[in-house]
Amino acid sequence: xxxxxVITSGKGGVGKTTATGNIGSSLAMNxxxxxxxxxxxxxxxxxxxxxxxxxxxxxxVDVVEGFCRLKQALVRDxxxxxxxxxxxxxxxxxSAVSPQQMKKLCNELKGEFDYIIIxxxxxxxxxxxxxxxxxxxxxxxxxxxxxxxxxxxxxVGLLEAAxxxxxxxxxxxxxxxxxxxxxxxxxxxxxxxxxxxxVGIIPEDEKxxxxxNRGEPLAFSHSSRAAMAYRNIARRLMGETVPFxxxxxxxxxxxxxxxxxx
Amino acid sequence: MDKEVLPTGAxxxxxxxxxxxxxxxxxRKKPNITVTTRSLAETGRTKTDNNGDGRSGRPRRSTPIxxxxxxxxxxxxxxxxxxxxxxxKAAEDQAKARQEVAASAPVTASxxxxxxxxxxxxxxxxxxxxxISAAPPPAPSHPPRPAQPDTPSATKSDTAERFPxxxxxxxxxxxxxxxxxxxxAALGVPEDAVAADTLLVRRNLRSGQQLRHYGNVVIIGDVNxxxxxxxxxxxxxxGALRGLAHAGxxxxxxxxxxxxxxxxxxxxxxxxxxxxxxxxxxxxxGPEVARVRDGRVVVEPYRVLxxxxx
Numbered sequence: 144x145x146x147x148x149v150i151t152s153g154k155g156g157v158g159k160t161t162a163t164g165n166i167g168s169s170l171a172m173n174x175x176x177x178x179x180x181x182x183x184x185x186x187x188x189x190x191x192x193x194x195x196x197x198x199x200x201x202x203x204v205d206v207v208e209g210f211c212r213l214k215q216a217l218v219r220d221x222x223x224x225x226x227x228x229x230x231x232x233x234x235x236x237x238s239a240v241s242p243q244q245m246k247k248l249c250n251e252l253k254g255e256f257d258y259i260i261i262x263x264x265x266x267x268x269x270x271x272x273x274x275x276x277x278x279x280x281x282x283x284x285x286x287x288x289x290x291x292x293x294x295x296x297x298x299v300g301l302l303e304a305a306x307x308x309x310x311x312x313x314x315x316x317x318x319x320x321x322x323x324x325x326x327x328x329x330x331x332x333x334x335x336x337x338x339x340x341x342v343g344i345i346p347e348d349e350k351x352x353x354x355x356n357r358g359e360p361l362a363f364s365h366s367s368r369a370a371m372a373y374r375n376i377a378r379r380l381m382g383e384t385v386p387f388x389x390x391x392x393x394x395x396x397x398x399x400x401x402x403x404x405x
Numbered sequence: 406m407d408k409e410v411l412p413t414g415a416x417x418x419x420x421x422x423x424x425x426x427x428x429x430x431x432x433r434k435k436p437n438i439t440v441t442t443r444s445l446a447e448t449g450r451t452k453t454d455n456n457g458d459g460r461s462g463r464p465r466r467s468t469p470i471x472x473x474x475x476x477x478x479x480x481x482x483x484x485x486x487x488x489x490x491x492x493x494k495a496a497e498d499q500a501k502a503r504q505e506v507a508a509s510a511p512v513t514a515s516x517x518x519x520x521x522x523x524x525x526x527x528x529x530x531x532x533x534x535x536x537i538s539a540a541p542p543p544a545p546s547h548p549p550r551p552a553q554p555d556t557p558s559a560t561k562s563d564t565a566e567r568f569p570x571x572x573x574x575x576x577x578x579x580x581x582x583x584x585x586x587x588x589x590a591a592l593g594v595p596e597d598a599v600a601a602d603t604l605l606v607r608r609n610l611r612s613g614q615q616l617r618h619y620g621n622v623v624i625i626g627d628v629n630x631x632x633x634x635x636x637x638x639x640x641x642x643x644g645a646l647r648g649l650a651h652a653g654x655x656x657x658x659x660x661x662x663x664x665x666x667x668x669x670x671x672x673x674x675x676x677x678x679x680x681x682x683x684x685x686x687x688x689x690x691g692p693e694v695a696r697v698r699d700g701r702v703v704v705e706p707y708r709v710l711x712x713x714x715x
Contacts, residue, residue, distance in 0.1 A: 185613060186613075196670050197670040197671050197681045197683075198671075199671070200671075233631045233633075234613055234614070
């Protein structure tokens with residue numbers, strides 16, 4: 144029986160879809176069978192980030208309406224055999240699906256997959272309610288900005304009200320330099336406010352934009368620190384204990400100085 | 406649910422409700438793509454009047470033929486829930502529609518008139534043009550299909566399942582459509598000319614918008630990624646096609662998709678599906694045509710061969 148995890152944030156643009164694609168890819172790289180569900184009906188993006196846009200024939204709405212079988216709608220990733228995407232419909236909206244239908248869908252997928260990761264749409268309306276309906280646990284993703292943290296707090300409250308077990312927190316787009324200068328919320332600031340378990344810190348990385356535009360999840364990259372962070376989150380989800388990586392990269396200058404001074 | 410199904414041959418609009426309503430009321434005066442967001446049960450009549458110009462236009466292939474303004478037609482009642490009743494109802498509608506076709510002189514006469522290209526361009530001073538888009542979703546009137554071996558590409562029955570409105574359209578062809586053909590035959594109009602029901606669209610289709618049409622579609626504008634054009638005939642885009650195009654949607658694999666700039670995410674012709682290669686760097690800039698050859702969707706440069714090739 145698999146586990147169903149929803150990735151949500153409340154605020155838009157904090158990296159839900161990117162996180163879904165990368166955490167899903169990381170879990171698949173670890174040999175788990177993973178299904179990603181794009182619950183953002185009408186504004187689908189997960190397929191683009193995974194580079195599977197042109198393979199979509201059926202979508203989530205077709206499945207719940209019974210126009211096709213679940214297996215027909217699942218798009219297999221072009222890089223890995225154990226990663227599947229259930230795309231959202233683009234020409235419909237959130238009201239096309241009900242929470243009950245999502246619950247049924249997730250239960251169906253749980254029999255087949257080790258992990259089901261749901262990409263939740265922004266907002267707290269029906270799209271959100273649909274996305275969390277079938278989830279066993281949630282990852283709340285936020286950036287170190289007051290508005291994003293405030294929205295995340297609201298989401299945590301809603302998740303508790305919906306009877307989900309305490310969510311995990313992913314802090315995205317952290318810029319260590321700014322944090323050091325005191326220009327950005329510190330990690331402890333955020334965890335103090337939200338008081339939920341921290342499962343990942345993802346540093347800001349330009350490569351994220353490059354990879355999403357190319358449709359190749361960053362998780363495959365070995366040079367990117369953000370990719371490393373995503374892989375670590377995946378390992379933590381699988382129950383491993385992984386220390387948080389040092390945020391401040393040992394830059395070139397200190398290394399050079401060390402080398403010169405000896 | 407018949408009422409939810411877009412009358413075939415008609416384009417529907419699914420913008421914000423307010424917008425749709427506005428365009429609907431506006432459509433009383435202007436030739437336009439008009440749509441009401443109200444259901445049939447509420448309005449007591451068919452949803453779309455594609456001509457919307459008050460003249461007694463060509464018959465739409467829908468059940469029943471759309472009443473043009475000023476013409477008195479029995480209002481269509483709500484939808485019968487059970488398939489059996491539905492069939493009976495359809496037969497009833499069909500009979501009614503036939504009578505209407507036979508009775509309505511202007512309707513039959515207009516079949517014989519020049520190529521039926523529709524005036525769908527909004528008036529210049531009109532408020533924001535109606536969004537061409539998805540019909541209110543066809544509710545799952547079809548029960549889930551029995552299990553079949555999993556095939557990567559859609560089969561013929563898939564197409565019918567996925568586009569129930571189109572399979573419905575096909576059924577209509579043998580009902581209302583038949584009546585039209587009979588009327589046309591009486592006037593000596595060749596069958597081909599009747600079938601060539603072409604919709605002209607002068608606007609761009611953006612992500613999330615969907616155009617479904619029973620017949621051919623000509624779009625003067627772009628079809629962006631995330632937009633869908635589905636037609637039972639050919640699709641011609643005088644502009645860039647970056648979204649999804651499905652020509653010959655009820656199974657006509659002679660259909661083509663042509664565009665000035667053909668870079669679709671996915672192309673479907675009848676029950677064949679083609680997708681863009683993953684590493685797509687095509688340098689060809691000219692107009693191209695996609696069609697089915699040897700069981701595959703192929704894209705080739707458009708060549709003028711005095712109508713021989715196309």
